[in-house]
Amino acid sequence: MTTRYTKDHEWVRMEGGIAIIGISAYAAEQLGDVVYAELPAVGAPFKQGDDMAVVESAKTASDVYAPISGEIVEANAEIAGENWEIINDAPQAGGWFVKLKPSNKAEFDALMDEAAYGEYVKGL
Amino acid sequence: MTEATPPKNLPPKKLVLDALWRARTNKFGDFAGYDMPLQFEGLIPEHNWTRAHAGLFDVSHMGPCFIGLPKDHGLAPEAAHAAIAAQVERIVPSDIAGLKPGQIRYTTLLNALGGVLDDLMIARPSEPEAQGDLYVVVNAGCKHADWDYMGRSFDPGIRIVRADDRCLLALQGPEAADAFSLLCPAAADMNFMTYARLEVGTFGRLTISRSGYTGEDGYEILVKADQAQGLAEALLSDVRVKPIGLGARDTLRLEAGLCLYGHELDPGTSPIEADLAWIIQKRRREAKDFPGAMHITRHLTDGPPKKRVGLKPKDRAPARDGVEIHKDGRMIGMVSSGGFSPTLNAPISMGYVEAKFAAPGTIVDLMVRGQPRAAEVTPLPFVPHQYRRSKGKGS
Incomplete structure (x- = not known):
């Protein structure tokens, strides 16, 4: 399954036409222990680059941007239920943020793949 | 996902102990023009370690300095202290004349409207031969402006000797005293907000304040640059001591309800508004002889x-x-x-x-x-x- 990444450290994975979105392991590591997160409501529409969610560590608050355009179909109940540790423990698995129904598949294809993101992070 | 990054002008200065910290973390950031370690094992574990044990902080970005009468002042010790205190009291509202030998006070530099230009620590030496000197520590981001302000406010001939070429280490936490006393037994008997200069083993003469900005017991230790690595390594070799980054320093001071310049304090805020009325002792309130005394007196009497x-x-x-x-x-x-x-x-x-x-x-x-x-x-x-x-x- 292809996972693609943004320069702002969101990841997106397509499963059955639905995009699963979270923050990268690199981002979670940089952020430190998550102490708060805010997810969008189901049904909310986003354009690529819109503020979509917030994740906070003791150190800082970070905006999470919509990596692609579409409509939220599910928010991770673990995170909504304040189990924020899951973002640090499994940022690219159980710590996903939202599922989104994409409105423009081309946006996904234009994002960085694993190798390109790895190179990008190395240069930071 | 992005974080706001502060504007960058000049490349940040390296700490004297840069290599020592880089061997322990790669999480550095520019703070007040210095490249500072932000985090070691993690902000929350570092914070909790400091509250339970002892944390070692490099705060060499700050502005330690010595202020003194001209070398040939010829005054007896009490008169010498009174003379230097009178200079400093021109720009701070605290009773500096009334400091006992070895005592430290927290105070603020004030502008003509009684607004806060910086917050700082002022210490009176205990040695008779050092009377007429004061040890002062100002904030990193304000230090150049503060030293300029002091220079403009004091009489010609008053010495302002920067000591920010040395290292300033803070050891903070309930086990700080036990850990530091192994190296410096005399430090065990110092009370909070007192100051001493002590010969400590091979590290030479250390300028030691029993103070800090975490809400915990502890020390701030000014050490010559060439002795700093040895001292830091000796402290870190104690199992009770871990290195702590600037991130945890901020959460510790926030929990302790302490002001951070640029956040709680600025030129538009009076010490009374900042809930720091306690820094203005009775003699100064009565004399009303500090910058902005009219505004501050009104805040004291009518409420801010x-x-x-x-x-x-x-x-x-x-x-x-x-x-x-x-x-x-x-x-x-x-x-x-x-x-x-x-x-x-x-x-x-x-x-x-x-x-x-x-x-x-x-x-x-x-x-x-x-x-x-x-x-x-x-x-x-x-x-x-x-x-x-x-x-x-x-x-």
């Missing part, structure tokens, strides 16, 4: 228009610097610092509100990302201070 308060959000969302504080749909103030308290496992903030809303128990709205979130005005500190107040064991 705004007050610094603690804020405890009712839910889990941290409210950080710049968040508006509303009451009944109207803006009544702003958060000055805020984040997450590892000790309380809850968000906490400090901020300024109109004085009539400053009573503990008042419910206000914190406008986090535009949404009102209820918070309660609470007394400060959030976590009790553990300073050593008198001789003997315990606080």
Whole structure:
């Protein structure tokens, strides 16, 4: 399954036409222990680059941007239920943020793949 | 996902102990023009370690200095102290003349309107031959402006000797005294807010304050650059001591309800608004002989228009610097610092509100990302201070 990444450290994975979105392991590591997160409501529409969610560590608050355009179909109940540790423990698995129904598949294809993101992070 | 990064001008300065810290972390950031270690094993574990054991902080970005009468002043010790105190009292509202030998006071530099230009520590040496000198530590971001202000305010001939080419290490936490006493037995008997210069083993003469900015007992130790690595390594070899980054330094001082310049303190805020009336001792209140005394006296007698308060959000969302504080749909103030308290496992903030809303128990709205979130005005500190107040064991 292809996972693609943004320069702002969101990841997106397509499963059955639905995009699963979270923050990268690199981002979670940089952020430190998550102490708060805010997810969008189901049904909310986003354009690529819109503020979509917030994740906070003791150190800082970070905006999470919509990596692609579409409509939220599910928010991770673990995170909504304040189990924020899951973002640090499994940022690219159980710590996903939202599922989104994409409105423009081309946006996904234009994002960085694993190798390109790895190179990008190395240069930071 | 992005974080706001501060504007960068000149490349940041390296700490003397840069290599020592880089061997332990790669998480550095520019703070006040210095490339500082932000985090080692993690902000929350570092914070908790300092509250339970002892944390070692490199605070060499700050502005330690010695202020002194001309070398040939020829005054007896008490007269010499009175003379240097009179110079400094021109720009601070605290009773510097009344400092006992070896005593430290926290105070503020004031502008002509009684606004705060910086907060600082002023210490009187204990040695008779050093009377007429004061040890002063100002903030990193203000130090050049502060030294200029001092130079303009003091009589010609008064010496301002920068010591920020040395290392300033802070050892903080309930086990700081036991750990440091192994190297420097005399430090065990120092009380909080006292100051000594002691010969310590091979490290030469250290300038030691029993003070800090975490709410814990501990020391700030000024050491010559060529001795700093040895001292830091000796402290870190103690199992009770771990290195702590600037991130945890901020959460520790926030829990302790202590002001950070640029957040709680600025030129538009008086010490009374900042809830620092205690720094102005009786003699100075009566004499009204400090900058902005008319404004500050009015704040003391009539009450200030705004007050610094603690804020405890009712839910889990941290409210950080710049968040508006509303009451009944109207803006009544702003958060000055805020984040997450590892000790309380809850968000906490400090901020300024109109004085009539400053009573503990008042419910206000914190406008986090535009949404009102209820918070309660609470007394400060959030976590009790553990300073050593008198001789003997315990606080």
